[in-house]
Amino acid sequence: MTTTPNTSTESPGTDPGAVPAVKRRGGIxxxxxxxxxxxxxxxxxxxxxxxxxxxxxxxxxxxxxWGGKGSPLGANFVGADNYEALLTKPGLSQQNLxxxxxNNLYYVILVVPIQTVLALVxxxxxxxxxxxxxxxxxxxxxFPSVTSSVAIVTVFLFMFTGTGVVNHILGWFGxxxxxxxxxxxxxxxxxxxxxxxxxxxxPPGWLVNNHFLGMSWYDWLSGPxxxxxxxIILAVWTTGGTFMLMFLAALQDVPDDVLEAARVDGATRxxxxxxxxxxxxxxxxxxxxxxxxxxxxxxFDQIYLTGGGGPAKTTxxxxxxxxxxxxxxxxxxxxxxISFILFAIIIVLTIIQRLVMRxxxxxxxxxxxGTVPPVGSGSETVxxxxxxxxx
Amino acid sequence: MSSQRTIxxxxxxxxxxxxxxxxxxxxxxxxxxxxxxxxxxxxSPSAGGQxxxxxxxxxxxxxxxxxxxxxxxxxxxxxxxxxxxxxxxxxxxxxxxxxxxxxxxxxxxxxxxxxxxxxxxxxxxxxxxxALKAATADWAKKTGSTVQVTPASNLDQQLAxxxxxxxPPDLFYMDPSxxxxxxxxxxLWSYGDKLPNKSDFYPALVxxxxxxxxxxxxxxxxxxxxxxxxxxxxSKAGLTDSDIPTNWDQLDAVAKKLSTDGRVGxxxxxxxxxxxxxxxxxxxYLVNDDGTKATVNSDQNVKALTFVKKLLTDGxxxxxxxxxxxWGGEAFGTNKAAMTIEGPWMFGALSSDYPNIKYKIVPLPxxxxxxxxxxxFTNCWAISAASKxxxxxxxxxxxxxxxxxxxxxxxxxxxxxxxxxxxxxxxxEFPDNKVFVDGIAYAKGxxxxxxxxxxLSDFDSQLGTLASGDPKSxxxxxxxxxxxxxxxx
Numbered sequence: 001m002t003t004t005p006n007t008s009t010e011s012p013g014t015d016p017g018a019v020p021a022v023k024r025r026g027g028i029x030x031x032x033x034x035x036x037x038x039x040x041x042x043x044x045x046x047x048x049x050x051x052x053x054x055x056x057x058x059x060x061x062x063x064x065x066w067g068g069k070g071s072p073l074g075a076n077f078v079g080a081d082n083y084e085a086l087l088t089k090p091g092l093s094q095q096n097l098x099x100x101x102x103n104n105l106y107y108v109i110l111v112v113p114i115q116t117v118l119a120l121v122x123x124x125x126x127x128x129x130x131x132x133x134x135x136x137x138x139x140x141x142x143f144p145s146v147t148s149s150v151a152i153v154t155v156f157l158f159m160f161t162g163t164g165v166v167n168h169i170l171g172w173f174g175x176x177x178x179x180x181x182x183x184x185x186x187x188x189x190x191x192x193x194x195x196x197x198x199x200x201x202x203p204p205g206w207l208v209n210n211h212f213l214g215m216s217w218y219d220w221l222s223g224p225x226x227x228x229x230x231x232i233i234l235a236v237w238t239t240g241g242t243f244m245l246m247f248l249a250a251l252q253d254v255p256d257d258v259l260e261a262a263r264v265d266g267a268t269r270x271x272x273x274x275x276x277x278x279x280x281x282x283x284x285x286x287x288x289x290x291x292x293x294x295x296x297x298x299x300f301d302q303i304y305l306t307g308g309g310g311p312a313k314t315t316x317x318x319x320x321x322x323x324x325x326x327x328x329x330x331x332x333x334x335x336x337x338i339s340f341i342l343f344a345i346i347i348v349l350t351i352i353q354r355l356v357m358r359x360x361x362x363x364x365x366x367x368x369x370g371t372v373p374p375v376g377s378g379s380e381t382v383x384x385x386x387x388x389x390x391x
Numbered sequence: 392m393s394s395q396r397t398i399x400x401x402x403x404x405x406x407x408x409x410x411x412x413x414x415x416x417x418x419x420x421x422x423x424x425x426x427x428x429x430x431x432x433x434x435s436p437s438a439g440g441q442x443x444x445x446x447x448x449x450x451x452x453x454x455x456x457x458x459x460x461x462x463x464x465x466x467x468x469x470x471x472x473x474x475x476x477x478x479x480x481x482x483x484x485x486x487x488x489x490x491x492x493x494x495x496x497x498x499x500x501x502x503x504x505x506x507x508x509x510x511x512x513x514x515x516x517x518x519x520x521x522a523l524k525a526a527t528a529d530w531a532k533k534t535g536s537t538v539q540v541t542p543a544s545n546l547d548q549q550l551a552x553x554x555x556x557x558x559p560p561d562l563f564y565m566d567p568s569x570x571x572x573x574x575x576x577x578x579l580w581s582y583g584d585k586l587p588n589k590s591d592f593y594p595a596l597v598x599x600x601x602x603x604x605x606x607x608x609x610x611x612x613x614x615x616x617x618x619x620x621x622x623x624x625x626s627k628a629g630l631t632d633s634d635i636p637t638n639w640d641q642l643d644a645v646a647k648k649l650s651t652d653g654r655v656g657x658x659x660x661x662x663x664x665x666x667x668x669x670x671x672x673x674x675x676y677l678v679n680d681d682g683t684k685a686t687v688n689s690d691q692n693v694k695a696l697t698f699v700k701k702l703l704t705d706g707x708x709x710x711x712x713x714x715x716x717x718w719g720g721e722a723f724g725t726n727k728a729a730m731t732i733e734g735p736w737m738f739g740a741l742s743s744d745y746p747n748i749k750y751k752i753v754p755l756p757x758x759x760x761x762x763x764x765x766x767x768f769t770n771c772w773a774i775s776a777a778s779k780x781x782x783x784x785x786x787x788x789x790x791x792x793x794x795x796x797x798x799x800x801x802x803x804x805x806x807x808x809x810x811x812x813x814x815x816x817x818x819x820e821f822p823d824n825k826v827f828v829d830g831i832a833y834a835k836g837x838x839x840x841x842x843x844x845x846x847l848s849d850f851d852s853q854l855g856t857l858a859s860g861d862p863k864s865x866x867x868x869x870x871x872x873x874x875x876x877x878x879x880x
Contacts, residue, residue, distance in 0.1 A: 067576035069554050069777075092849060092872045162715035182712040184856060311712070313852045327551045329845045330572045 062336035072332075082333035086341065090214050093325075093334060097341070098213035098220075100309075100316045104297060106188075106224040107317070111235045112292040118240045119288065120281075123247035124273070138248070142241040152238060153305040157181060160230045180230040184312035188223020225314030231302050239295065243288045250284035251277070286357050290350055297346050318342045497790045505536045506780035508787060511549060511560035514542035515804060522803035530790045536783055554578045557777050561784045565608060565773035567599040568847065571840040573773070574602045575879075580774040581607045582785045588792060591810040593767075598682075599836030600771050608771035609788050612797070612806035614734040615830030616668055616765045618642075618756070622749045624649055624729035636756040639672075639698055646707035649729035657702065658728030660718045661710040661857075663850045664766060664837075665732050669695040671764025671835050672757055677873060678838050685877055687870035688863065695758070696862035703858040710855065724748055734768065735827045739805055752826050767834035769809065842876040 057072055062082055066075035085093045122141050126134055144152065159165045160180035167177030178185075192198040198207075207218040224232060254277055262272045278285075300319040303309060308324065309316030318338055326335030510527065514520045520542050527538035543549050546564065553559030554576070565573065573579050583589060583606025589597070596610035618636070628648050636642040646656030659665040663677075670676050675691030678684060686692070702708035709728070716722040719731035724745030732755065741748055757763045772788045774781060790796060794813035800806055801817055807827060808817055818825055838847070850869045853860065 068551055069576050069578055070557050072555075091875055092845060096845075096849075179713065179715060182715075182855075310852060310855070312855045313849075325845075327548050329842055330551075330576055331842070331845075 058336045058339070061332050062340055064333055066332045068326075068330050068332050078333065082331075082337040083341075086334060086337055087213070093331075094214040096313070096316065096321055097318065097338065098215040099313050100318045100321045101213070101345075102215065102220055102222075103224065103228060103314060104299070104317045107228060107232060107235070107299060108293065108296045110224065110232050111239075111296045112289060114232075115236045115240050115243060115292060116285070116288055118236060119243035120247050120285075122240065122244040123251055124277075126244070126248055127251040138245075141244055144238045144240075145242040145245075147238075149238065149301045150305060152234065153302050156230065156234050157306065178226045181227050181306060182311050183226035184310075184314045186222025186225055186314070187229060188221060191223070192221075225311070227306075227311055228315050231299075231306070231315060234302060235296065235299065239292070243292070246284055246288055247281065250281050254280045282357070286354075289353060293349055293353065294346055297342060297349075497786075497793050499534050499786065500782075503534065503782060503786060505534065506561075506783040508536060508538045508562060508780055508784055509560040510538060510540045510562045511543050511546065511553075512540070512564040513546040518804040519800075522800055526791060526796050526799060527787065530787050533790075534783070534786070538787065550578075553775070554777070559775040559777050561775060561778040561780050562787065563773050563775070564611070564770045566770055567837040567839045568844050569839075570600060570602050570607060571843055574607060575841040578776055579607050580776045580778065580781055581605045582774055582781070582788075583607055583609060585785065586789065586792075588789065588810065591812050592792075593809065593811060593831050595767050595831055595834050595836050596769050596809055599767070599769055599839065601682075602839060608773045609792050610769045610771045610809040611792065612800065613767055613769045613809050613831060614736065614807055615767045615827045615834050616665065616732050616734050616755060617826045617830060618753050619723055619731050619733055619737060620751045620753065621723065621726065621729045622751050624654065624726070625751070628729075635753050638756050638761070639758060642756045643698075643702060643705070643707060646702060646730065647705065650707055654726065655706070655709045655714065655722075655728050657708040657730045657732075658711050658714055658716075658719055658722035659708065659732055661712055661851065661855045663847055663854065664768070665719065666696070666699055666854060667835070668732065668755055668764055668766050669699055669758070671766065671833075672755065672762055673764075674758065674760060674762050676835050677869075678877070682838065682840070683877065685870050685873040687873055688866040692866055693863050696857070696866060700857050700860075700862055712855065723750075735805060735807060735824055738823075752823070754826055754830065763833045765830040765834045767831055767836050769836070838873070840873075840877045841879065843873070846872040846876050 061072050061075075063077060063079060064072065064075040065078045065081075066072040085091065086097045087094065125131065126137055126141070131137070161167075162177075162179035162182070164180075166180070170177040189198070189200065193200040198204065203218045207221065208216050210217045212220060258276055258280075259272060262276050267275065298319045299317050300323065303315055303317050303320040304323075306315060309320060319342065322335045322338040322342070324335075325331045325338060508527075510523070512523065514523075520540070524540050527540055530536075531538045541560070543563075547569075550559060550563060559578065565579075570579075574581070583597075583600060586606075586609055589606065592610050593613060596613055597606055600607050600610060620635070628645075628651065630645060630648065634641070634645055636645050642657070649656035667677060670692045673691040673695040675686065675689045675695065677687050677692075679686050699708075703710075709722075711717065711719045711722040711728075711731075714722045714727045716725060716727060719728070719733050720737050720740045722728040723731040723733070723737075724741060726748065741750065754763065755765050772791065774784045774788070778784055792810060794808065794810055794816065797806075797808035797810060797813050798816055798820070801808055801813075802820070807824060808814070814828060818828060846869065849872060850865075853865045853868070857865065
C-alpha cells in the first residue's frame with residue numbers, strides 16, 4: 001500500500017513519460033481502478049493459488065505434525081516444535097542442519113564473488129572494441145547456462161573421478177589429484193594444517209569445546225570439502241555465463257561520451273574502469289550479487305545428482321536437507337521449517353547487502369556539492385544509470 | 392526506491408519458497424527428470440551409501456544370470472560344498488512350476504468382488520517388470536480383476552505424493568527401513584498376520600517386517616551377504632581351498648596376502664549394510680532382539696568396528712569409493728579388489744559387465760567367538776491403508792508368494808524366494824546360491840523404526856571417515872541418534 005504513492009511521487013523525475021499521463025486523468029480514476037482490477041484478476045488468482053496458498057500451507061505444515069497422509073489441514077498444531085528440533089534441541093536434526101548450513105555458507109562465500117568477478121572480467125573482455133569473433137565467444141561463454149544441469153553434473157562426475165580428466169591433467173604437472181567427489185576433507189582445515197597453524201591430530205581445545213548449533217567451532221572451520229570444491233567450480237562455470245550476459249548488457253549502456261571525457265581527462269584504462277565503468281555497473285552488480293546469493297543458497301540439483309550430500313555429508317545443503325527430511329524421512333514439518341529458515345537467511349542477507357550497497361551510493365552525491373573531481377560527470381551517469389536500472 | 396526494494400525482497404521471497412512450492416506440488420524438476428540417478432541405484436545396491444535404497448534385493452539384472460561362468464564353480468568351505476560348475480539350466484522360461492510341498496495353496500474366495508489394482512515398484516529392469524506383469528496378469532485372469540503394474544522412477548517420492556493426495560497405489564514394494572516411518576504415519580494396512588501362509592516365510596524376514604508386534608506385510612524375496620573371492624588372484628597369491636577364511640584372523644591374513652600388484656585384498660561399499668555383518672559375527676547388532684533398544688555402542692560392536700578399521704589402516708581393505716568405484720561389486724569386477732562382500736545380485740552384474748572374472752562364493756567368516764553372521768535384505772508387498780481393495784490386494788499377495796510363483800520370479804530376475812517351501816526347488820535349480828540360502832539362518836534384518844533411515848545414513852557418512860576416526864565415538868553418536876529414533880522422539 002505504501003509503495004504505490006511513493007513511486008508516483010518519486011518517479012516524475014526519473015520517468016517523465018508515463019506518470020503525468022496518469023495524473024492528468026485523475027478525475028475519472030475510480031473507473032480506471034475498477035478496470036485495472038479486472039485486468040489483473042487472472043494474475044492475482046493464479047498467484048494466490050500457486051504462490052500464496054502453497055506458502056500459507058507450508059507455514060502451517062512447519063508448525064504442525066503432518067505425517068504426509070491426506071490433507072495437511074487435518075494435522076495437529078505443535079507450535080515451534082519443528083523449529084526447536086532444528087535449532088535448539090541437540091540431536092541429529094540439529095546436527096544435520098548445522099552441517100548443511102556450514103557447507104552452504106562456504107559454497108556461497110566462494111561461488112558468489114568468484115562468479116561475479118569472472119562474469120565481469122569476461123564481459124569486459126567481450127565488450128572490448130578490438131576483439132574479433134565476439135559472437136563466438138559470447139555463445140561459448142553462455143553455453144553452460146543453457147545446458148541441462150543434469151547433463152553438466154554427469155559430465156563433471158566423470159571428469160572429477162579419481163582417474164578422470166582433471167586428475168590426468170594435474171598429473172602432467174606432477175600433482176597427484178584427489179578423488180574429488182569422494183574426498184570429505186575440509187580444504188580450510190587442510191590449509192591450516194599445512195601451514196602448521198592447527199595440528200589436525202590435536203586441534204586446540206577452545207575450538208573443539210565451543211559449539212554453535214550443536215557443532216564444534218572446529219567443524220565449522222573445516223572449510224568446503226574437496227568434493228564441495230568440485231561443485232563450486234561447476235557452479236562458477238555454469239552461472240558465470242548468465243551473469244556475464246547481464247554485465248555485457250549494462251556495459252553497452254555505459255555512455256561513450258563519458259568514457260571519452262574520461263580519456264580526454266587523461267584517465268588510464270584502469271582509472272576509467274574503476275571510476276566510470278564500475279560505478280555505472282552498480283545496479284547490475286547489485287542484481288548479479290542478489291541473484292547469486294539466492295541461487296547459491298538454494299543449490300539443489302547438483303547435490304541431488306551427486307548422491308545426496310556425500311561424502312560424509314560435506315555437500316549436504318539446506319535445500320536438499322529439506323527435501324530429504326520431507327520425502328525421505330517423512331518429517332514434513334521439519335522439511336518445511338528448514339525451508340523457512342533458509343528463506344529467513346536469504347532475506348536477511350539480501351537486506352544486509354542492500355544496506356551495504358546503498359551506503360556507498362550516497363557518496364558521489366555529497367561530493368557534487370564540494371570539490372568537483374574530474375570524473376564528476378561520471379557520478380551523474382551513476383545516478384542516471386541507477387534510476388534507469390531501478391525500473 | 393522503496394518499491395524497488397519491495398520488488399527485490401519479493402523476488403527473494405518467491406525464489407526462497409519456490410522449493411517448498413515445488414515440494415508441495417510434488418514434481419520436482421531435478422528429482423523427476425533425472426532418470427539416471429535412480430536407475431543407477433537400482434543396478435548397484437547402495438552404491439553411494441547415501442542413496443537410501445539400501446536393500447540389496449532391488450537388483451540382479453539380467454535373467455538366468457545364476458550360472459557361474461565357465462570354471463568359476465562355487466564351492467563353499469565348511470558347510471557342505473555347494474558347487475556344480477557350469478550350473479544347472481540357465482533358466483529363462485518358466486519351466487514346470489513346482490507345486491509347493493508345505494506352502495499354503497492359493498484360492499479365490501467365492502464372494503470376492505472384482506477390483507482394479509495398481510502396483511508401484513522399483514524395478515531392476517525389464518526382466519523384473521515383465522515377470523511381474525505376467526504373474527499379475529495370471530492372477531487377474533483367474534479372478535476377473537485387473538492389475539496395473541507401474542515401475543517407479545523414484546519410488547519414495549511417488550509414494551509420498553500418493554499418500555498425501557490419498558491416491559496411493561494399492562500395492563507397492565517396501566524396504567524394511569521404511570516400515571516404521573510409513574506405519575507410524577498410518578500409510579500401511581497391516582495384513583501379514585492374516586496371511587494363511589505366514590508361517591512359511593523365513594523368520595528373519597518376518598522379523599524385518601514386524602513393527603510393534605504386527606507383521607505388516609509379506610516379504611517378497613530375500614538376499615544375504617557372502618564373501619566373493621576372485622579365484623585367479625587367489626591362486627596367484629599361492630592360496631588354496633584350505634586357506635578360505637573362516638574367522639577374522641584368517642580374513643585379515645588372506646586380505647593382506649592378496650593386496651599386491653596395486654590391488655587391494657578386500658573392498659566393501661562404505662555402508663552399514665556391509666559393516667553391520669561384522670557386528671553380527673561378533674554377537675552384537677544395532678538393536679536388541681526385539682528391536683526396542685539401541686545397542687550400537689556395545690563392546691562387541693566397538694571391537695568389530697575396530698577390526699574393520701584395522702583392515703583399513705593395514706591396507707588390507709579399502710572402501711569401494713576410495714578405489715574410484717561405485718560399489719563393492721564394481722571394485723571386484725574391475726579386479727581392483729580380490730574379495731568383496733556382496734549378495735546374489737552380483738551374479739547379474741558379473742555376467743553382464745565383467746564376464747571374465749572367475750570367482751567363488753563362500754560364507755562370511757565367523758567372529759572371534761565362532762559366531763556366524765550375515766545380513767539379510769528384502770522388500771515386501773505393502774498394501775496402502777488408503778486402498779479401497781484391501782481384500783483383493785491381499786489375495787494377490789497370497790498368489791504372488793506361492794512357491795511356484797516365487798520360483799518364476801527367481802528364474803526371471805534372480806531373486807531368492809521368501810518362502811521356505813520353495814527352498815528345495817530353488818536349490819535344485821540354483822545350487823550355486825546355497826551359500827546365500829544358508830545365510831538366512833543366522834542373518835539379521837534391517838533395523839526399522841520411524842526416522843531410522845536418517846540415523847543409518849548418518850552412520851554411513853561417518854563410516855566413510857572410519858580410517859581416521861575413532862570407532863567408539865562413531866558408535867556412541869549413532870547410539871544416541873538411534874535410541875532417540877527408537878523411542879519415537
